[in-house]
Amino acid sequence: MKDFFNSLEKAMLSQRWVFDDRWSRIGNPFSWVDGSRMDGHSFLKQEYAILQCLSMYYEEYESPEVLKKSKQHDECFNSLNETLEKVVSHFFPSLEIDKRIKNNIKCTALARTQDFSFNELFLSELPNKPVHLDIGPGLGTHAIYSNKILNSSYIALEANDYMYAVQRLIYRYLSHATNPYYDLINAETLGVSESKIKEHLSSIEKYAFFHLPSWHFSMLGDKSVDLATATFVLNEVSPAGIVWLLHNTVRCLKNGGYFYIRDSNKLKPNRHTFNYDNVLQDLGFKLVKKLDVINREDMFGIPRAYQKNEEYNLSFEDLFDQYFGRVAVTNHGGEYMQNLPKKLKA
Numbered sequence: 001m002k003d004f005f006n007s008l009e010k011a012m013l014s015q016r017w018v019f020d021d022r023w024s025r026i027g028n029p030f031s032w033v034d035g036s037r038m039d040g041h042s043f044l045k046q047e048y049a050i051l052q053c054l055s056m057y058y059e060e061y062e063s064p065e066v067l068k069k070s071k072q073h074d075e076c077f078n079s080l081n082e083t084l085e086k087v088v089s090h091f092f093p094s095l096e097i098d099k100r101i102k103n104n105i106k107c108t109a110l111a112r113t114q115d116f117s118f119n120e121l122f123l124s125e126l127p128n129k130p131v132h133l134d135i136g137p138g139l140g141t142h143a144i145y146s147n148k149i150l151n152s153s154y155i156a157l158e159a160n161d162y163m164y165a166v167q168r169l170i171y172r173y174l175s176h177a178t179n180p181y182y183d184l185i186n187a188e189t190l191g192v193s194e195s196k197i198k199e200h201l202s203s204i205e206k207y208a209f210f211h212l213p214s215w216h217f218s219m220l221g222d223k224s225v226d227l228a229t230a231t232f233v234l235n236e237v238s239p240a241g242i243v244w245l246l247h248n249t250v251r252c253l254k255n256g257g258y259f260y261i262r263d264s265n266k267l268k269p270n271r272h273t274f275n276y277d278n279v280l281q282d283l284g285f286k287l288v289k290k291l292d293v294i295n296r297e298d299m300f301g302i303p304r305a306y307q308k309n310e311e312y313n314l315s316f317e318d319l320f321d322q323y324f325g326r327v328a329v330t331n332h333g334g335e336y337m338q339n340l341p342k343k344l345k346a
């Protein structure tokens with residue numbers, strides 16, 4: 001993963017994250033608050049991380065009746081289940097797919113089927129071959145239904161080295177018999193120029209999957225995305241992280257494009273207090289649908305989606321200052337919490 005860190009370091013300097021305000025006050029957006037759990041476990045930088053990521057889904061929640069109304073619910077579930085079994089057999093042919101792994105596969109397949117079904121049922125203006133931006137893909141399982149059933153061009157946005165490594169394995173495996181998988185860090189390392197990479201990004205339909213490190217988010221064009229998904233990620237990043245992800249996602253969404261979010265719908269302690277659901281509505285997004293379910297009673301996480309309705313012209317700094325305050329310091333942990341404007345509090 002030398003190339004990953006070379007790319008990150010270059011961006012930290014060239015984008016000035018280590019100077020001035022960005023360094024002394026705001027912080028950089030490329031950390032995962034929970035990412036340090038992985039440090040010191042070198043096996044998680046190898047294929048074993050696939051099993052670790054798969055095991056993150058271990059509680060089974062059947063799809064609520066409303067989501068089962070999706071015409072392709074069962075087809076999607078079967079396809080995910082089958083593909084995930086193939087992934088495990090491909091990377092670990094010596095391993096018996098026992099009850100425990102079967103459960104992880106089923107729970108993961110159910111979660112993604114529910115995401116797909118929600119989108120199929122409620123995002124009525126989604127075009128036939130959408131450009132789908134997936135923020136913080138984890139194991140990368142949104143790619144399975146996205147490519148096969150939504151017929152999308154799929155872009156995976158990631159900032160964490162362990163997760164980028166596992167996604168590299170998955171996307172390469174999934175794409176080997178279809179269109180190529182484009183890894184931006186790989187292109188950068190081979191000396192492909194930024195203008196050429198942007199050109200490749202603008203003919204995204206040629207690739208099965210496009211892997212985009214978060215520090216190169218600005219290479220993705222304004223109003224180029226039809227659907228953004230963020231499942232179990234937006235409440236796991238730093239203040240700079242959430243503003244960066246929200247700012248760029250809003251910038252990249254087309255007018256009429258959708259932002260699908262699924263998580264506990266609660267801001268977690270010691271991350272940030274930026275209430276992204278409220279901020280999206282402040283920015284003119286319309287709530288399309290929020291499922292009336294209880295987290296971890298009815299299902300894992302609460303799915304909801306917003307639609308972009310207004311022009312967006314703010315910069316990252318504008319949005320940061322508007323919500324955190326022009327002199328707020330969020331880079332040293334802790335103290336920014338005390339001086340928050342009321343509207344940021346959950």
Ligand SMILES: C[S@@+](CC[C@H](N)C(=O)[O-])C[C@H]1O[C@@H](n2cnc3c(N)ncnc32)[C@H](O)[C@@H]1O
Nearest residue numbers: 029031032136137138159160163231232233241
């Ligand atoms: C809990 S996992 C969720 C994975 C997947 N979306 C799912 O629903 O199973 C969080 C994901 O967000 C990524 N992530 C964390 N911090 C990030 C950041 N600052 N920018 C982009 N992605 C980030 C992690 O590396 C990981 O892939």
